[in-house]
Amino acid sequence: MNRTSLRRGMVPGIAALALVLTGCSAANESGSASDGGLAGTLNGGGASSQEAAQNAWRAGYQGLHSDVTVNYDPTGSGGGRENFTSGGFAFAGSDSYLTDDEGELSAAEQRCAGDPIEIPNYVSPIAVVFNVEGVDELNLTPDAIAGIFNGTITRWNDPAIAASNEGVTLPDATITAVHRSDESGTTGNFTHYLSAVAKKAWPHGEVESWPIKAGEGANGTSGVVSAVTNGKNTIGYADASQAGDLGTVNVQVGDDFVGPTAEAAAKILEVSPRVEGRADSSLTFELDYTTGEAGTYPIVLTSYLMACPTYEDGTTADLVKGYLTYVLSDEGQKAAADTAGSAPLPAGLAAEAQALVDGIKAR
Known part of the structure; x- marks a missing residue:
């Protein structure tokens, strides 16, 4: 690659x-x-x-x-x-x-x-963290994640999100997607994943500096976590160790949705x-971000x-x-x-x- x-x-x-x-x-x-x-x-x-x-x-x-x-x-x-x-x-x-x-x-x-x-x-694992009113658990496909951070999916009740969250009441609210504003290896690994699994939805490739104006920037891992925590209807990405009490997305791998546990990340x-x-x-x-291996969480950093x-x-x-x-x-x-x-x-x-x-x- x-x-x-x-x-x-x-x-x-x-x-x-x-x-x-x-x-x-x-x-x-x-x-x-x-x-x-x-x-x-x-x-x-x-x-x-x-x-x-x-x-x-x-x-x-x-x-x-x-x-x-x-x-x-x-x-x-x-x-x-x-x-x-x-x-x-x-x-x-x-x-x-x-x-x-x-x-x-x-x-x-x-x-x-x-x-x-x-x-x-x-x-x-790099967790996709979220703070959405009334939502405790969230499943997202790679294309949905890419669309959210690319600014093409802008509402929480968008069909691309609702399709994988049957029975969940998603608010008709604007998505605030938070990204790193500083040059970041976490951003590099996150965008590498997006470019590998959802190239059409994320056409910007693998980058360590955020490439588009969409969303809200925050400095450092702690800045992203703070912005998601203190915001409303927010989503971001951060090392899972610092996710705190925020919700973490289950990411589609094959036919399953896998959460960001250490064991699932290690399998990659x-x-x-x-x-x-x-x-x-x-x-x-x-890293093989496109793996379909059961029980593997694909958004990780070594x-x-x-x-x-x-x-x-x-x-x-x-x-x-x-x-x-x-x-x-x-x-x-x-x-x-x-x-x-x-x-x-x-x-x-x-x-x-x-x-x-x-x-x-x-x-």
Whole structure:
């Protein structure tokens, strides 16, 4: 599959800018640990969809290493990749892997003095969240979802919605479709799904920056959730871990409608191929959004962590290696599952990723 994501350079947010100004030299400040273990500050950032999981990982890892501070700035996938390739972040989280559509992969290779490491850290469903008066459960076909976000289906009682919701009283009300206003890997995965399964209803392809004026924009995952929650007759898309009390759409897969559970999302890796032509250090997937496999939830993201195989100093290398090892551990994967509702990586894939992390060292 050809990726057509728009990945324009982002201006880091205030928090990210502060990190760059105060810790950019190596994204770490070393010290001497009282227990003889790791010490220092590790700065990373990126996908806001990872925020809940990152908070759990940071707390768990810092609990084991009292002299280590891990910062994660949820500036968005695009901001994470940009700050990683420029050297502002020692590691980054992204809901899309690196490509050279806009030179990001080459920039990462230059920064890392070699092929960057890209490893999945979890699989998570992207929930289509809604807040519709009097509606507790909602089934939608791919074409209906695409039409809503394309602005061609504008009323909640439209026949395209009513047909899959027999017995549900849908209001004769205007749909407010909320999308991400920032460059977003979640948007990239969501529009990739739409372009794969409903190309006529969604003719805009896979994009990380929202391509049309229809709907309402909101910044970050939390912004979308807030807009849907505080609005009326609203719908949006967000990492399922942050859906809160909002309703979540059951999406048509084959003859069934499947909800965004971690177990259903994890099944997509079983039917999805690896990205062709990648370096051995890149464990990336082309998700099969068109699968008809029973019980599979198709709107998902495989969230990635990006790091270098070598760093200029040993402290940076040790901190990145230690933190990523915790993320991939059984304890780390359980923490993300409990906190963020994500699906843990299959054991074989986690072991493959750990082998890459084990090789991180100083130049």
